[in-house]
Amino acid sequence: MTDSFNSNFLHLNLPSSTGFGVSVAPLVLFSILDHHLRKDDAQPRVIGALLGFRSEDGSEVEVRNCFPLSHNEAEDQQVAIDTEYLAQMYSLHQRINTREVIVGWYSSGVEINENSVWIHEFFANETAPLAPVHLVMDTTLSNDKLGVRSYISSPIGISGGPDQTPGSMFTQIPCEVKYCDVERSGLDVISLAKSNPDSASSLLSDMDNLERSIYQIQDMIETVANYVDRVLDRSEVENNVIGRHLMDIITAVPRIDAGEFEKTFNSHLQDLLMVVYLAGLTRTQLAIAERLQNLV
Template sequence: MAGTQKQDKTIVIAPLVLLSVLDHYKRSKIDSKERVVGVLLGDNTKSDKIVQITNSYAVPFKENNNKAGSDIWFVNQQYIEEMITMTKKINAKERIVGWYHTGTKLRSNDLQINNSIFTKYVKDPILCNININNLRSLGSSGTSFKASDLEEFAEFDSNIPIKSYVCVEDVKEDGSVIEKNFQYLPSIIEAEEAEEIGVEHLLRNVKNSGKSELSKRLKTQLDSLQTLSYKLNGIQEYLELVIKGTLPANHQILGKLQDIFNLLPDLSPEINNKANSLSRAITMNTNDQMLMIHITQLVKAIIAFDDLIENKIANNNIKMKELKLSEDKKTEPETIKA
């Protein structure tokens, strides 16, 4: 029986890290059997059970893929140290928490890379095995790819394109042999509001070119209306529960709702003459605006028609002058002969 030093941690990775890894893989233009390696930055000091990964950068890496289980590999440590100095100038709170590679599974030399390179910078480096094929398929089916898609993709841990590990020691009962192996850690994808907005702006051009702009605009408006309907239904359910006495009245929420109602225009009919004065005023204002637009279009059409007439007259004058010149040239030789 062996005793294992278990790690009870959860890896929280930002969508920006996945985008950086995907960009690193595409820029490398390597063969599908090869993989890229990089450094993960974040914070592992806020909690003993959570490792926050917020940033990453690529690292020059080569390995021998011709021979199975080959121990020949190279990681540029000088580049890592130079990048550490540069990242501290930008954000001193971010530190090295581990490393990543884009292979489909763990390889025999991962333990050597982890223990000989990255243990110099962090006590228990995190290894994230990122499956590029699953990551690229996230935005391939829809019209656009948003940061919220990554969070929906992360609902089931087995389906996310990330497998996280940490190196632990397996000690036998007699203490004779100590082996180091990778222990699996659960991973989740989590984005802050500001980061989600930024990622959506970056991925705005990642869309399906087969769909027209009109369909995309209509889908966006439909999604907005569905969200609004969902929010209004939630407000209605809350007010009904308050009326029934199931939920206590929260004056702060009711005050916010009253502020919303105060911003809405009063379109209710008057009690005396049953006429909706505000609605009539809005209709009259709209009609006046449409009348001005109609008059403007008529004026533009009249001006264009006038320009056309003047252009026709000018062209006719030019033709008459040309005909007159040609007739004058014909009469000149006859006068000379005479």
């Protein structure tokens, strides 16, 4: 079953700063990109539903999940959405996570057209009485990056045709990618693929992770030291906010002798190597026991 719409709305797109804000989980971005890569060449864009949480006043939206939708867009501004599929997918998702609700919809591409007004109006009925959020992912890689923008819509008193239908204005709102420590680790592993010829990356061992963390800390310390040196020689204007943050960091680190720190670090490193050795030994013993069991 599908819902069809005939749009003669006037569309305006005026970026502005509002009291609204949207945070998006990395999983949502990967799902949208996967949906776009699997679309037909003749299909101009893909759309889907966004699920997540809202603040009590509805101004803050956290997008945690999404699922694709089947739709058709014609040149005469006819839009069809499979509402039965939407209802079934949302019902199945509610069985897994009852707290996540529909908060808006997404589309791939770089622009918002007249059909977006009707699709947004359709999702407004799903999110009523709160306004839906429209997330646009720039899959054309303009400006050499995968841009993500979010919008809300409000009616305006401009005629859209002979029937004097009012128009809608899409206003851009702040959008940021929000992730936890576990997701950050996964993103770090995925980012390693960009420097490999085959665009693939594997999980790092404990020692490789330790080495990578040490190099990252060293780079951050060098960045801070260079900033402090530039401020001291007056080549850069000091920033009181950064200075307070640096002071908080310095006071949070306990004073310890360099030799004692090296001794403690080597001790913990030996403990880590022992754990890695015992894990490998246990894995080998289990493999030998499994083969002996098969022979018996």
